[in-house]
Amino acid sequence: MELKRFEKNMINEVVTVFRETILTINRKDYSMEQVKVWANNSQTLDEWLDRFEKSTTYVAIINGVIVGFGNLTEDGWIDLLYVHKDHQAEGIASGIVNQLEKDAKLRMINRLSTDASITAKPFFLSHGYQTHKEQSKLIAGVSFTNYKMTKLI
Numbered sequence: 001m002e003l004k005r006f007e008k009n010m011i012n013e014v015v016t017v018f019r020e021t022i023l024t025i026n027r028k029d030y031s032m033e034q035v036k037v038w039a040n041n042s043q044t045l046d047e048w049l050d051r052f053e054k055s056t057t058y059v060a061i062i063n064g065v066i067v068g069f070g071n072l073t074e075d076g077w078i079d080l081l082y083v084h085k086d087h088q089a090e091g092i093a094s095g096i097v098n099q100l101e102k103d104a105k106l107r108m109i110n111r112l113s114t115d116a117s118i119t120a121k122p123f124f125l126s127h128g129y130q131t132h133k134e135q136s137k138l139i140a141g142v143s144f145t146n147y148k149m150t151k152l153i
């Protein structure tokens with residue numbers, strides 16, 4: 001697996017990974033109604049690009065195919081972390097998060113946080129993140145459970 005910084009021409013492939021991962025992997029923990037609303041995130045491509053360009057974004061690539069991506073905002077927030085449905089549990093998210101943590105340290109950020117999905121909570125726990133609270137997020141009027149998690153690095 002190779003990690004690269006996000007480039008504009010990757011946007012369509014990245015958004016496809018986002019959608020497919022939610023509809024298959026997150027579906028195990030969320031209802032069909034929830035994953036449809038989540039995957040159909042109504043951001044335009046320009047809004048997606050803006051989100052990636054305002055943060056540090058890495059994509060994981062195997063044989064030229066994007067198999068995961070994750071990003072970190074300037075204030076230490078892991079905003080997105082998604083791994084391709086056919087490449088789960090291969091260490092891809094670990095590679096991305098380790099890189100994001102290295103970058104954060106270089107930028108003197110000493111506390112990382114995220115809103116982890118039910119699906120991602122075990123992953124973050126295994127990487128030393130602590131759960132602060134269960135919370136409820138609304139997307140297009142549909143409620144989702146997630147967890148506020150943080151790690152001191």
Ligand SMILES: CC(C)(COP(=O)(O)OP(=O)(O)OC[C@H]1O[C@@H](n2cnc3c(N)ncnc32)[C@H](O)[C@@H]1OP(=O)(O)O)[C@@H](O)C(=O)NCCC(=O)NCCS
Pocket residue numbers: 021022025026080081082083084087088089090091092093094095115116117119120121122123124126
């Ligand atoms: C959560 C997610 C990013 C993990 O990606 P991944 O590449 O499969 O994770 P890794 O292979 O790097 O896993 C690393 C460790 O986390 C643990 N882990 C990951 N997912 C786990 C799960 N569902 N249950 C238990 N442990 C899990 C593994 O045991 C592994 O530990 P090990 O290295 O000691 O064996 C991936 O499952 C995913 O894309 N989920 C759907 C999208 C999502 O919910 N993203 C977060 C939005 S907030």
